[in-house]
Amino acid sequence: MRRIYFLVPDINITKRVVNELLLARIEEKHIHVLAKRGTPLEELPEANLLQKTDFVPAVQQGLAVGGSTGLLAGLVAVALPPTAPVIAGGILLATTVVSAGLGAWISGMIGVSTANRRIKEFENAIEAGHFLVFADVPTDRVGEIEERIKQHIGEVEIETTEPKIPAFP
Template sequence: MRGLKRLYFLVPDVDTARKIIDELLLAHVPYEHIHLLARAGTPLEDLPQAGITQQTDVVPALERGLAVGGTLGALAGLAALAFPPAGVVAAGGAILFGALGGAGFGAWVSAMIGVRLPNSRLERFEGALEQGLLLMMIDVPRDRVEEFQDTIKSHHPEAEIEGTEPTIPAFP
C-alpha cells in the first residue's frame, strides 16, 4: 500500500465542504479518507465527521506504547535468559514472548490514555474552529499531494491550505 499524507484545509462553511468532498469523491478519494471537524453544535448532516482516531491522541500513543512496551518486554526476556528463575530453563522464546507481550500491554495501556487526550496536532486549529470555520482532513497518496492542493485551491480559493502531516500509519 502506498503511503498517505494528511492534508489540512480550513473552509468557511458546510456548503463549501460539501462541494470539495464531492470533487474528492469524483477524484477517487475514498470516503473513509475524508474527515471534517467543526465546533460543537455545527450541523454537519451527512458529511464525513472526524472520528475518535482523528480527534484524540490515540494513534501516537499507540505507536509509543508499542515501541516502549516491546523494548521493555524484550529486555525482560533477556533478563530471564541471563537469570532464569530456579528450576526453569529459559530459551530464546523468552525474548520473543517478552517483546510481544510487552508490545501488546504497552499498546493497550497507551491507547487507553491517548483516547482521553485531544489530538495535539489539532491544537493550532482551535481558534479557527471557534470562529466557525471547518477543518477538513484528507488522506491522499503521498505522490498526489500537490495535485490535490492545487485542485482544491483553484476550484475553491476560499479554502485555506494549512499544510500536511507526516505519513499516515496503515492502522487503524
C-alpha cells in the same frame, strides 16, 4: 498516502471542498470533517474517534516502549542462573510480547482520551466556527489535489500536509 488539511470558513464551502475531493476520485472514507461540538454536519463525512484522538500514535509508542522494556527484562531474566536455553528463549519471548501488549493497551487508553496532536493546532479556528477538512490522498497526487482546491475554491486555506499517515485509520 498523505493527509492534507483544509481550513474552511463555513458549511457551504465545506460541502464544495468535499464535492471537489470526490470529483478528484478521493473516496469518501478518506475524507474527514471536523467542526465545533454541536455543529450539524448534515451529510458530510464526520471524523471518527481514531482521527480525533491520539490513539494510533499512542499505541505505536506503547508497543515500542513496552516491547523494549520486556526485551530488557527478558534479557536480565536469561542472564540470571540457572536457566536452560529453551526456557530462556521462552522467557525472553514471553516478556517481550506481554510487555509490548501491555504498553500498547495502556498507551491506547491514554491516547483515546487525548486530542490529536495535528488537530490541536486548529482548535482555536474550529471553536471560532471554521470547519477542518482533512483528506488522505495518494502521495503522487498531493500537488494536483491542492491545486484543484485552490483553483475552484479560493476561500479555502490549505494548512499543511502530513509527511505520511498510518495505513489503517
